[in-house]
Amino acid sequence: MKYMAHMLRWRVFFLVSLLIAVVLPLACFCPVVTGHVSKGAYELFRITQRLPVTNAMVTNWILAIVVILGVRFTIGKKPRIVPGRGQAAVEMLLEKLQGLLEPIVGKRVMPHVFPLLLTLFVYILVQNLSGLFPGVGAFGLRSGDHFYYFFRPTNADLNATLGLALVSFFGWFYFVLRYAGPREFFHDTFGNKADRKELPLLIYLGLGLVFIGVGLVDVISILFRVVSLSFRLYGNVFGGENLITKMLGLMGYLFPVPFYLLEALIGLIQAVVFTMLSAVYIGLLTNHDAESGGHGERLTMDTRSIN
Numbered sequence: 231m232k233y234m235a236h237m238l239r240w241r242v243f244f245l246v247s248l249l250i251a252v253v254l255p256l257a258c259f260c261p262v263v264t265g266h267v268s269k270g271a272y273e274l275f276r277i278t279q280r281l282p283v284t285n286a287m288v289t290n291w292i293l294a295i296v297v298i299l300g301v302r303f304t305i306g307k308k309p310r311i312v313p314g315r316g317q318a319a320v321e322m323l324l325e326k327l328q329g330l331l332e333p334i335v336g337k338r339v340m341p342h343v344f345p346l347l348l349t350l351f352v353y354i355l356v357q358n359l360s361g362l363f364p365g366v367g368a369f370g371l372r373s374g375d376h377f378y379y380f381f382r383p384t385n386a387d388l389n390a391t392l393g394l395a396l397v398s399f400f401g402w403f404y405f406v407l408r409y410a411g412p413r414e415f416f417h418d419t420f421g422n423k424a425d426r427k428e429l430p431l432l433i434y435l436g437l438g439l440v441f442i443g444v445g446l447v448d449v450i451s452i453l454f455r456v457v458s459l460s461f462r463l464y465g466n467v468f469g470g471e472n473l474i475t476k477m478l479g480l481m482g483y484l485f486p487v488p489f490y491l492l493e494a495l496i497g498l499i500q501a502v503v504f505t506m507l508s509a510v511y512i513g514l515l516t517n518h519d520a521e522s523g524g525h526g527e528r529l530t531m532d533t534r535s536i537n
Contacts, residue, residue, distance in 0.1 A: 336517035358497030420445035
């Protein structure tokens with residue numbers, strides 16, 4: 231088993247090296263769009279009067295289909311008891327992510343929340359790396375001095391990252407109410423954390439008012455998570471697109487390759503950060519010690535410092 235895992239790691243390393251050596255330099259030979267990246271996605275056509283289709287949406291649909299078909303082709307119609315190479319690679323990804331996220335959200339909630347977190351990670355990672363694929367942000371139509379390209383990285387569109395942040399927020403809302411309950415949420419947000427037996431009544435009541443005020447601030451910070459998650463992801467991907475465009479404008483051959491590698495690393499980091507923050511937000515209220523009946527030590531992490 232260890233030998234198979236060792237060989238699988240070497241194969242993954244070989245594929246990544248092949249990507250760096252072949253695919254990324256090929257991207258430098260694609261048509262170069264100099265200037266700057268538009269702040270918003272371009273509308274390509276409309277399905278109905280109120281339903282436009284943008285270049286970011288087209289990129290999203292194409293990559294979603296590719297990922298779905300790729301996973302289906304890798305695993306096959308049914309997962310096998312003795313996994314093949316593709317299935318072993320997928321299972322290794324699942325095991326690594328599960329080992330990373332389970333201590334955060336807790337064993338009780340992990341089977342229920344893992345599909346959401348896994349989907350967020352894979353989707354964001356693929357969309358973050360889409361700007362490095364040959365042809366994305368390169369082909370399109372020129373109208374006067376402006377170039378309208380057909381494909382745009384999905385996460386370089388604020389609408390897409392806002393949608394991801396809303397999915398994360400409503401997922402947090404559901405899992406907290408389902409597995410922690412409204413009472414736990416209100417006590418954790420507005421409840422008096424002081425010990426009544428150790429304090430005089432007036433001080434205890436005064437602290438209660440203080441905790442209510444702190445709870446109101448906490449509610450604002452919870453709502454602000456949508457803003458922080460969406461703008462962080464959009465800013466990093468959009469900034470990376472501008473960086474690559476500028477470097478390609480300076481020299482369109484091997485010079486931009488280190489910046490491609492930098493953007494690949496940033497894309498991976500941002501996918502991990504988004505997924506980890508979503509897990510932390512859920513785990514703050516659901517990760518309790520199962521042996522103490524759900525009233526054990528709560529995961530404590532100051533997420534405000536991360537935001």
